[in-house]
Amino acid sequence: MSITYIPRVTQLDSLQLDDELEELFKNLLFQATKFLEPGILQPILPELELLIRSWIFKYSVWDKKCTFGQEMLSLKYKSENFSKSKLYWYYGYTVGLKYLKERALYSFTSNRKVQSVLNSLETFQLIGDIFNFLRFIQSGKHPAFIDFILGIELAADKVIREDLTDFSWTRELLWHNFIELIGTTLSLVNMFGLRQKLSKVLKYVWWRNHVRTSTKSLPASMNINTVCASCSDKPILPHVMGCAHIFCYYCLKANKIADADYACPKCYYNGKEISKFIVL
Incomplete structure (x- = not known):
């Protein structure tokens, strides 16, 4: 039996679990290579992270139509609107885009044009994440920006976290993420430029x-x-x-x-x- 309503905190927890799982694999890699010559992995670090993310994607979203974090919480993408073409786009956004960014940071550090393009893409992605999070708070669907772009939805096979009766935890988690987004956004704002524009209006x-x-x-x-x-x-x-x-x-x-x-x-x-x- 598929359940339509999924608590927002559960969907956010699945994203957090995915991030923690990726960090766990990276830590295991660093532990296994800590006795090698310092700096030997730095030139190929983006490729190693690409392999880790690709392996995670293959045995989670590609095979099971759900991430490992979603599987832990009994969540799954609806298969009827998750075609193979959307799988490729999902991989390109979640894995390929991160690799291109990290490789460009290593290989084109002094290329201002490339860095400018990367900064613009990162800014657009951040703005999209912010608006998607605000929409997610209101609707409770598509916790990730790529989910909203591709139109893929989550479903639950069974009721999960039945003992979650204190909704203050939900509010606290949502506000915590919202405050982090505001702090990140403010750090990208040029206060001097903003002051200049306000001055032109107020004068x-x-x-x-x-x-x-x-x-x-x-x-x-x-x-x-x-x-x-x-x-x-x-x-x-x-x-x-x-x-x-x-x-x-x-x-x-x-x-x-x-x-x-x-x-x-x-x-x-x-x-x-x-x-x-x-x-x-």
């Missing part, structure tokens, strides 16, 4: 009286009480950008590199040129 509303790009300013002066306009400490290698305030060289240069339209946090003057402060 036409209520910030227009503060932001200045070409107005004249008083000459900078320095005394014993002068502090950096950015870090509020004594300026190290004092530099200016056209306003009356003094910066540390590192503070000013780093902010200008990150955001070309960086404005003075004290007077909002947006100077384009950085120069060393000279005491007259």
Whole structure:
């Protein structure tokens, strides 16, 4: 008897079990080769991981239409909508794509074009995972992004985890994964660029009286009480950008590199040129 409803926590547990199983095989490989010469496996490490993932795929999804993690929890893909062509696409996404990424990281480290393409693919994949996870929380179907793309669904042969009555564990697991996704997403956001775009919008509303790009300013002066306009400490290698305030060289240069339209946090003057402060 096939059961339609499957708890979300059970589906997420199956993904976690699959990841742990792969890590277990890798650890066994490293333990078996730990007495070899250091670094001997590094050139072929992507190929070894490809063999491990291919072996896992062959004896799980290819033969049984379920991963080992799903099999442990009595889950299985519905065979009526899991054709052989979808199996190939599933393998290409879950195994082949990871291998291409890892091999490119080893072989094309200095190739900026290849690294840029990889970063773009990784970003698109991450965005897809985020939206799929939000959709999964709402619908309870397709916990993995590739499942949603191929339209394959899970079914349970029997009721599992009948003793799971405290749904706070489910909520805690879902929120934990959601917070991890938010943290990963925020790490990819360019805060300086975001601030620049917000500044362009806000300066036409209520910030227009503060932001200045070409107005004249008083000459900078320095005394014993002068502090950096950015870090509020004594300026190290004092530099200016056209306003009356003094910066540390590192503070000013780093902010200008990150955001070309960086404005003075004290007077909002947006100077384009950085120069060393000279005491007259």
